[in-house]
Amino acid sequence: xxxxxxxxxxxxxxxxxxxxxxxxxxxxxxxxxxxxxxxxxxxxxxxxxxxxxxxxxxxxxxxxxxxxxxxxxxxxxxxxxxxxxxxxxxxxxxxxxxxxxxxxxxxxxxxxxxxxxxxxxxxxxxxxxxxxxxxxxxxxxxxxxxxxxxxxxxxxx
Amino acid sequence: xxxxxxxxxxxxxxxxxxxxxxxxxxxxxxxxxxxxxxxxxxxxxxxxxxxxxxxxxxxxxxxxxxxxxxxxxxxxxxxxxxxxxxxxxxxxxxxxxxxxxxxxxxxxxxxxxxxxxxxxxxxxxxxxxxxxxxxxxxxxxxxxxxxxxxxxxxxxx
DNA sequence: GTGATTAGACAACCTTGTTGTCTATTTGAG
DNA sequence: CTCAAATAGACAACAAGGTTGTCTAATCAC
Numbered sequence: 001x002x003x004x005x006x007x008x009x010x011x012x013x014x015x016x017x018x019x020x021x022x023x024x025x026x027x028x029x030x031x032x033x034x035x036x037x038x039x040x041x042x043x044x045x046x047x048x049x050x051x052x053x054x055x056x057x058x059x060x061x062x063x064x065x066x067x068x069x070x071x072x073x074x075x076x077x078x079x080x081x082x083x084x085x086x087x088x089x090x091x092x093x094x095x096x097x098x099x100x101x102x103x104x105x106x107x108x109x110x111x112x113x114x115x116x117x118x119x120x121x122x123x124x125x126x127x128x129x130x131x132x133x134x135x136x137x138x139x140x141x142x143x144x145x146x147x148x149x150x151x152x153x154x155x156x157x
Numbered sequence: 158x159x160x161x162x163x164x165x166x167x168x169x170x171x172x173x174x175x176x177x178x179x180x181x182x183x184x185x186x187x188x189x190x191x192x193x194x195x196x197x198x199x200x201x202x203x204x205x206x207x208x209x210x211x212x213x214x215x216x217x218x219x220x221x222x223x224x225x226x227x228x229x230x231x232x233x234x235x236x237x238x239x240x241x242x243x244x245x246x247x248x249x250x251x252x253x254x255x256x257x258x259x260x261x262x263x264x265x266x267x268x269x270x271x272x273x274x275x276x277x278x279x280x281x282x283x284x285x286x287x288x289x290x291x292x293x294x295x296x297x298x299x300x301x302x303x304x305x306x307x308x309x310x311x312x313x314x
Numbered sequence: 315g316t317g318a319t320t321a322g323a324c325a326a327c328c329t330t331g332t333t334g335t336c337t338a339t340t341t342g343a344g
Numbered sequence: 345c346t347c348a349a350a351t352a353g354a355c356a357a358c359a360a361g362g363t364t365g366t367c368t369a370a371t372c373a374c
Binding site: 191222 | 360361362363364369370371
Binding site: 131 | 166180265294
């Protein structure tokens, strides 16, 4: 049986998992426990202007209820603060805290380092080509991180 | 802020999701509802010799309890049959049904077609290069899923 | 033969999602 | 201006795919 197409999909997943697991492990060494890609993605969206639960849901293409749960978690870890919006009494305005910004910066450094390590393994050209090939496939697709459980495992590997 | 490393991880995820979503959609058009990659992986592992819940768990590097849940679901959809093993009264022997085999074949055809479409977009060379670059990064991580009789490591240790 | 290992069932729980329902507030059409 | 519709967010129940932990029954090793 030909499995080339299915194996390719698997390979993409394995590539993401490898990076995400290694990155999460490095972050936990810095004291950021249970920080996962979805959290970084949410913080990024908030920084980009999605400063309420409903807006964050729209930005991440998830329901506002799911966004609210993520916000609760991020607030509990001190990465996000919520304050009543004086101009709209229904809203709770979101703000990324200093601690949140620091974590994001450290996480970015870690993932940049992982990418550099990959480059040194296979050459910068190969990584750049991979990015271009992938980019032309996914196009402008919104990245949805909505597969429950796919990243819930401990990065023990 | 440099986001090259983090963006690369997200790109890999988006690539997987694009393929998986398109593939699942095609499968659902053929009447296979809610078939996800994890189900295909499980069927593949069973075919490769993991013919009991505990063995399937080891093959997929998940707990036997998680494997049993997947088996229950696959049995409910008629892709897998369970029969008592006459040679070991503790075991329930797994078998991929005709319907399961048919679904796998149709799924493989779909994913092969997705891969071919991608090739026609960016060139066969680019896709082959991407596969090689990824393979050298993830190493044996992906082979683990497809290797029959994987017994080098016990996840329940 | 006996103690350790193994298979599988069952239950409780986690995470990241989903619907559905509800109240309070804001918006907008007439 | 008013009142219906839309929106924000809270709360609850549930799904999917995992995790521990506990338990019984069967098999294996010595």
